[in-house]
Amino acid sequence: MMAKYLLLKHYRGAPAPVNDTPMDQWTPEEFSAHLRYMRDFAARLEGTGEFVDMRELSPEGTFVRYDGEGRPPVTDGPFAETKDLIAGWTVVDVDTYERALELAAELSAAPGAGGEPIHEWLEVRPFYAEQLMGTE
Amino acid sequence: VNESLLRELVPAVIGVLVRRGADFAAAEDAVQDALVEAVRGWPDDPPRDPKGWLVTVAWRKFLDVVRAETSRRHREVRVDDEPAPGPGVAVDDTLQLYFLCAHPSLTPASAVALTLRAVGGLTTRQIAQAYLVPEATMAQRISRAKRTVSGVRFHQPGDVGTVLRVLYLVFNEGYSGDVDLAGEAIRLIRELAARTHHEEVAGLLALMLLHHARRPARTGSDGSLVPLAEQDRGRWNTRLIAEGVDVLQAALARDRLGEFQAQAAIAALHADARTAAETDWAQIVEWYDELVRLTDNPVARLNRAVALGEADGPRAGLAALAELDPALPRHTAAAAYLHERAGDPVTAARLYAQAARSAPNLPERDHLTRQAARLNAQLRG
Numbered sequence: 035m036m037a038k039y040l041l042l043k044h045y046r047g048a049p050a051p052v053n054d055t056p057m058d059q060w061t062p063e064e065f066s067a068h069l070r071y072m073r074d075f076a077a078r079l080e081g082t083g084e085f086v087d088m089r090e091l092s093p094e095g096t097f098v099r100y101d102g103e104g105r106p107p108v109t110d111g112p113f114a115e116t117k118d119l120i121a122g123w124t125v126v127d128v129d130t131y132e133r134a135l136e137l138a139a140e141l142s143a144a145p146g147a148g149g150e151p152i153h154e155w156l157e158v159r160p161f162y163a164e165q166l167m168g169t170e
Numbered sequence: 171v172n173e174s175l176l177r178e179l180v181p182a183v184i185g186v187l188v189r190r191g192a193d194f195a196a197a198e199d200a201v202q203d204a205l206v207e208a209v210r211g212w213p214d215d216p217p218r219d220p221k222g223w224l225v226t227v228a229w230r231k232f233l234d235v236v237r238a239e240t241s242r243r244h245r246e247v248r249v250d251d252e253p254a255p256g257p258g259v260a261v262d263d264t265l266q267l268y269f270l271c272a273h274p275s276l277t278p279a280s281a282v283a284l285t286l287r288a289v290g291g292l293t294t295r296q297i298a299q300a301y302l303v304p305e306a307t308m309a310q311r312i313s314r315a316k317r318t319v320s321g322v323r324f325h326q327p328g329d330v331g332t333v334l335r336v337l338y339l340v341f342n343e344g345y346s347g348d349v350d351l352a353g354e355a356i357r358l359i360r361e362l363a364a365r366t367h368h369e370e371v372a373g374l375l376a377l378m379l380l381h382h383a384r385r386p387a388r389t390g391s392d393g394s395l396v397p398l399a400e401q402d403r404g405r406w407n408t409r410l411i412a413e414g415v416d417v418l419q420a421a422l423a424r425d426r427l428g429e430f431q432a433q434a435a436i437a438a439l440h441a442d443a444r445t446a447a448e449t450d451w452a453q454i455v456e457w458y459d460e461l462v463r464l465t466d467n468p469v470a471r472l473n474r475a476v477a478l479g480e481a482d483g484p485r486a487g488l489a490a491l492a493e494l495d496p497a498l499p500r501h502t503a504a505a506a507y508l509h510e511r512a513g514d515p516v517t518a519a520r521l522y523a524q525a526a527r528s529a530p531n532l533p534e535r536d537h538l539t540r541q542a543a544r545l546n547a548q549l550r551g
Contacts (some may be wrong), residue, residue, distance in 0.1 A: 036279040036301065038302070080306060080307060080310060081310055081314075082310070082314070082432065083279075083280070083283075083307050083308065083310040083311025083312075083314055084307070085303075085306075086302075086303050086304065086307065087304075088468045108327075113429045127279075127301070127303050127307070129277050129279055139495075160531070162530070162531050162532045162535060163530055163531035163532070164352065164387075164531065164532060165277070165531060165532070165533060166344060166388070166395060166531060166533045166534065
């Protein structure tokens with residue numbers, strides 16, 4: 035039955051993609067083709083009734099922590115060398131785990147330099163269901 | 171406006187439109203549009219004959235769409251695709267709608283969505299909220315499902331088994347948003363049971379009633395899971411239990427056992443015990459043997475191992491568990507439980523923590539984490 039999965043895209047922290055040329059080295063046409071692929075991917079997911087959410091994050095993050103009653107929060111960073119940096123996510127609601135893998139692979143085939151697939155590594159994480167099954 | 175009365179009328183009204191020659195997808199849309207108008211207009215001007223009103227308004231909406239399509243495409247649209255059955259042929263439109271919405275060509279998720287809309291009369295927005303997806307996603311899922319069944323003839327006999335699987339999935343989704351899906355599944359299977367004399371329909375109705383009866387006792391005031399053995403049995407709904415047991419006994423008396431009747435029999439044995447200690451585990455193990463024989467389902471084998479642990483002691487349970495695939499859902503949680511009962515809290519604590527990591531939902535994860543924490547605190551002294 036339907037389950038939700040997070041397809042997580044990393045700026046850093048995932049194994050290196052096969053087609054590893056950084057985005058700012060692509061031609062403008064290659065960049066446009068990449069964006070179009072992502073839009074089409076989201077539209078296809080909407081069409082199949084599997085889309086939940088797709089968001090991108092700025093790489094500029096700040097660490098924050100509590101510093102005691104009445105004191106302002108302590109901030110630190112951004113850390114240029116953070117090992118794991120999330121770039122964005124797609125949330126899908128699909129019939130099987132295999133389907134989630136298939137969609138992640140499709141996302142990984144987005145074109146990069148030379149119009150070739152990036153073969154980027156996506157991390158697939160299942161969501162916990164919110165509630166217990168009716169039959170225990 | 172009595173929303174539940176309105177929703178009960180939906181399948182019959184769709185049936186009338188289909189009988190008059192509308193295709194299922196268009197009829198279903200027209201009835202949803204008529205519902206919106208009913209919710210708006212009825213409080214000031216309630217009709218004497220609600221069903222007649224809905225049929226009239228839905229049919230008008232259907233004709234509006236047909237006319238618009240015809241002028242848009244500059245061609246005739248045939249409205250009489252589906253010949254009405256001849257006189258004397260007793261066909262229950264609502265029953266046919268159950269079959270169509272659970273058609274084997276649909277994925278489980280599509281069948282669930284279509285059933286909730288066309289048979290349950292819920293709006294796309296309500297279904298989307300219940301399944302925590304955007305409304306546009308659910309709308310697509312439903313329109314794809316309609317396209318998938320568009321070639322299926324409405325009045326051909328269907329398969330009760332697929333309908334039961336769909337309703338079982340709806341029931342298991344429980345309660346989220348403002349729609350009580352478990353309650354909705356019970357309403358829909360009651361309707362189905364009133365229209366068929368299939369033992370497994372009765373079996374699933376009994377199973378749902380017996381489980382639903384325990385719902386008030388199943389979560390603590392903080393929302394945490396209360397396991398069966400620790401539930402306050404005074405909070406079980408005795409009216410639902412009595413009804414479930416009646417339905418089950420009538421089904422079992424017909425001597426055509428199936429998996430839902432066997433599961434309901436197990437639930438009924440739990441309901442019979444005034445305290446957890448009075449549970450007739452030996453009989454429960456026998457029912458699990460039946461269930462394994464009927465389904466050869468590994469989950470049934472796992473539950474049987476736990477029941478055996480209660481009937482013959484935790485070592486017997488662990489021995490039965492050892493024969494099963496450790497990758498089965500809840501295998502580690504069952505092992506943790508049996509190890510604690512067998513007097514090995516160290517192993518149990520480790521397994522509870524491990525089971526929490528692979529729990530399928532939040533209440534179970536939190537429950538298993540709490541068990542691990544309880545044992546670890548005990549072990550520290």
